[in-house]
Amino acid sequence: MDLDIKREEIKNRAFNESFAIISFKLDGTIKNANEKFLSLFGYKLEEIKNKHHKILCDEDFTNSVEYRKFWYELSTGKLNSGEFKRVKKDGTSIYLQATYKPLINDNGQVFEILKFAQDITKNRLETQKYEIQLKAINKAHAVIEFDMDGNILKANKNFLNAMGYKLDEIKGKHHKIFCDKEYSQSKEYKNFWEKLNKGKFDTGKYLREGKNGKKVWIQATYTPILDLDKNPVKIIKFAQDITQFEIVKKDTLTGLYNREKLLMDIEQNKKNNLAVIDINSFFYINDFFGNDLANNLIKKASEELLTYLVKDCELYKININRFALLNCTFSKDKFLVLVKEINEQLKNTLIDLGIKKVRLNNTIGISFEHKSKLLSTAEIINKYAKDKNKSLLIYSESFNIEKEFEDNLWWTEKIRTALEEDRVIVYYQPIFNNFSKKIEKYEALVRIIDTDQTIISPFQFLDIAKKSRQYIEITKRVIQKSFENFKEKEFQFSINLTMEDILDDELQDYLFFKIEEYNIAKKLVVELVESEKITTYEPVFQFIDRLKALGCEIAIDDFGSGYSNFEYLVKIDADYVKIDGSIIKRILENTNSLEVVKSIVSFTKKMGIKTIAEFISNKELLEKVNELGIDYSQGFYIGKPQQDLQ
Structure with a gap:
């Protein structure tokens, strides 16, 4: 007891x-x-x-x-x-x-x-301190939590705002939705999560992807949270959005802010007036005098532009040769007066580059549209002004430019899928010897078979192919398919090459490899498409020398179409001249056209160059070109382009 x-x-x-x-x-x-x-x-x-x-x-x-x-x-x-x-x-x-x-x-x-x-009390004060710190962190940082598999548990408002998501759009999904596909499938990404699963933190600067592909730079720490046995149970990431510090830069050449800063400033303003100014002379100087002088031109152009600035105007350099002038206070009329004055000043400005004085050839596009499409519309009208050879245009929906651009995008995709599905084909048009009265040659001409089996003419897609950088691939298909077709045939055949083709090293390598592979040089005639872009002949000479050394022949296509001159013929050392069809088709009723053709034939005979008349559409034209002594004829009267040889 x-x-x-x-x-x-x-x-x-x-x-x-x-x-x-x-x-x-x-x-x-x-x-x-x-x-x-x-x-x-x-x-x-x-x-x-x-x-x-x-x-x-x-x-x-x-x-x-x-x-x-x-x-x-x-x-x-x-x-x-x-x-x-x-x-x-x-x-x-x-x-x-x-x-x-x-x-x-x-x-x-x-x-x-x-x-x-x-x-x-002590524990409660520690908890309060922690809660205050956590609240401060949540206020200042973007915070997100993951389970150990990388699945999203929750995220705070700062994080969601930075990435452009709502919580229900990401909760339960994997961290990889914030990463580009290549990185998320890489060994580096796998190692990243293995490290976190070992309870080790990771800190650094990361490029992530927000909603709709938005690029977001973050400075972040991924911290594993451990249980009582020191095993990681979840990951908390504390991050700060540093995108503006990463993308907003000053151009080292001019000291002007970049495109990203312009976009940020546009967003902050209630009202905006914008002019996009291209210095077109840059490319001419770059091609002929090199990058240093071209950059010097841009630097001096920026200095010139800065002298025209007035209060409330900011100048940015947004591309290699492109400036932007932004104002948020002027009326449209006042801004337009300013930009027109700048345009006139630039036209009359000579920039001294030491070895040469250059006039600033510029194009200006102006937009007063809503901030969401201000820059895009200014750049659209700038490009449209170039296409129309105008120095200044103001954006208006009445131009219907977007429809034209939409059409271009539609054709770009159409060409891409045609290439992928091998629907780029070659037609062949016969070339008739006016003396032997026989078909001796063929010209290879590209076509596209549409999904409904209709044939699409090159006039509908070649310009878009050049703009969308698909032209070279089309030329390769023509080379491959025409070489394959003529490898066992006795006929000569010709392919068309533009200046884009000749100046493309990859295309040149492909062409010469195929010539050797098919042993087809003696049958091949390369038709050079005339262009105002032939401003330096040296690469062309080198290309022709390589072709002729193999036994290929050279033809000048569309001679007399606008850029022709007889000196060009001599320099190129052509074997054939194809007289442009727009001249040939008028020789029966137009004396001037007839005299032009006579001059071409007279000159070429003296130089030992054969002639080919294009666009022969009837018997009378054929008889006339025979009378003029033209060597070959080509046109619908001789034969239409077809996939099979006639």
């Missing part, structure tokens, strides 16, 4: 040493408190005995409905347990983990309230 009493005393002492204990009457009056409780609150028992529980709480709480409810529920026997903020004698706050236990007699009536408490 003594042992049981002793054991009970030890338990009570341990309980009193571990817990702050206080008892209350049903009305909240304090009955008693142990030493631990009194010590925590700084009171002596006589200072609180028979006083109400209110002296341990702040006034706002004791006056609240919540406080009255608190005591009512205790008086009805309902236990209350949790964290409570209370007030010590000196007025400072104390946080308790406590249980208010109503004591019930044998009759089921509550006769006393007993409270057991532990001081958790």
Whole structure:
């Protein structure tokens, strides 16, 4: 019995040493408190005995409905347990983990309230500090959480705003939705997640992808959160969007801000006036005098433009030869007057590059459209102005330029799929020897078979193919298919090459490889398509020398079409001249056309160059070109282009 009493005393002492204990009457009056409780609150028992529980709480709480409810529920026997903020004698706050236990007699009536408490102030303050820090982090950083497989658990507002998503669009999806496909399939990406799964953090600068492919640069730390056994259970990423610091740069050549800064400034303004200014002379200087002088031209052009700036105008360099002038305060008329003045000044400006003085040939496109399409419309009208040989145009929907661009995109895709599906084919048009009266040659002409099996003429797609950088691939198909067709035939055949073809190293390598592969040089005639772009003959000479060394022959296509001159014939050392059909078809009724043809025939005979008349559409034309002494004829009267040889 003594042992049981002793054991009970030890338990009570341990309980009193571990817990702050206080008892209350049903009305909240304090009955008693142990030493631990009194010590925590700084009171002596006589200072609180028979006083109400209110002296341990702040006034706002004791006056609240919540406080009255608190005591009512205790008086009805309902236990209350949790964290409570209370007030010590000196007025400072104390946080308790406590249980208010109503004591019930044998009759089921509550006769006393007993409270057991532990001081958790230190832990609570640490938690508060952590919560404050977390709140500050959430306010200043983009935060996202992942499970250990990389699936998204949650993300804060900053993160969602930076990436352009709503939470329900990304929750449960894998981190790889923020990465480009190549990186997400790489060994580097696999190693990245293996490192995190080992509980190691990763920090650095990352390029990520937001919604709709938006590029976002972040400075981030991926932190594994460990459980009590130090195993990682989830990943928290703290990041800052540093995109504007990464993409907003000053051009090193001119000191002007770049395209990205322009876009940011446009977005901030309620109203915008924009002029896009291209210095077209850049490409001429770059081609003939090199990049250093071309860059010097742009630098001096920027200096010139800066002298024309007035208040509230900003100048940007947004491309290699392109500037942008932005204003957000002028009326449209006032801005237009300014830009027209700048345009006239630029036209009359000579830039001294040391070895040469160059006039600034420029094109300006102006837009007053909404900020969402301001830059795109200014650039669209700038390009349209170039195409129409205008120095300045203002964007208007009445130009219907977007429809033209949409058509171009439609044709670009049509050409791409035709190449992919091998629907780029070759037709062959016969060339008739006017003396032997036999078909001796064929010209290879490209066509596209549409998905509905109709044949598409090159006039519909070749210009778009050049603009969309698919022209070279089309030329390769013509080379491959025509060489394959004529490898076992005795006829000569010709293919057309433009300046784009000749100046393309890859195409040249392909052509000479195929000539050697098919051993077809003696049958091949290369028709050079005349162009105003022939501004330097050296690459052309070298190309022709290589062809002739192999045994190929050279023809000048469309001679007399606008860029022709006899000096060109001599320099090229042509074997054939194809007289342009627009001249040939008029020789029966137009004396001038007839005299032009006579001059060409006379000159070529003296030079030992054979002639081919194009566009022979009837018997009378054929007889006339025979009379003029033209060597060959080609046209629908001789034979239409067909996939099979006639």
